[in-house]
Amino acid sequence: MINLIPKEEKKKVIRDSYYKLVILFLVMLSTAILIAFVVILPSYFLSSVKNSIINVKLEMQKSEPMPPPDQQTLIVIKNLNNKLTLIENAENNKFTISRKVINAIVLKKMPDIKITDISYENDPLKGKKISIEGNAPSREVLLLFRLALENDNNFKQVDLPISNFVKGSNIQFYLSLIPS
Structure with missing residues (x-):
């Protein structure tokens, strides 16, 4: 079969097909990035709103005065300290076979x-x-x-x-x- 397209024209057609392929790839990539951005955007807004709410609550709690501990809390703290001291002393007296x-x-x-x-x-x-x-x-x-x-x-x-x-x-x- 005789090729009727000149060599210059053939090269131009091949180059144009490569350009079309690159443009198609870039369009698909940008579409995928746009879809990912649209999908992630609500989660980002939700987490930023939750973060701001938590920061506001934290600031409110920091500004509140600390109530003095009641008698029952003091007893629990003393009991805990006694237990911790007992555990620490038991660790010091422990015989370990090395x-x-x-x-x-x-x-x-x-x-x-x-x-x-x-x-x-x-x-x-x-x-x-x-x-x-x-x-x-x-x-x-x-x-x-x-x-x-x-x-x-x-x-x-x-x-x-x-x-x-x-x-x-x-x-x-x-x-x-x-x-x-």
Whole structure:
């Protein structure tokens, strides 16, 4: 088929189609922005009116004199202060077994020893105490574990009852530690 349109005219038609495409894109974009603006406008006005109403109420409340607290309010405040003091004192006297102590126990443990329970207690009469229960394959391994804990500075006293050494192998042991 023979092309009857000259090259200059072809280029002009292609350029015009690009211009039309760009103009169409800009018109659609501006229409979308206009629709979004119209949709958001009522919400904006509503929130600005609510904001001004809240500011007016806040100014009115600031200008009002503060009434003196009545007897019941004072009692509630005093009771709350007592409870807060009690909680703060309990936090100061709290015995927490730290990560440092648990890590010291776990790092001193031989691979053959299986620890099944680590517990702690804070008795006002006896003091702080950490108890360890577990299984050891032999007396020698259990004795080495006890010696390793005794040499650790985190513990003042390591108590391993002699009854744990009655069995020769597969020993279920109970060990108590007093932290420093």
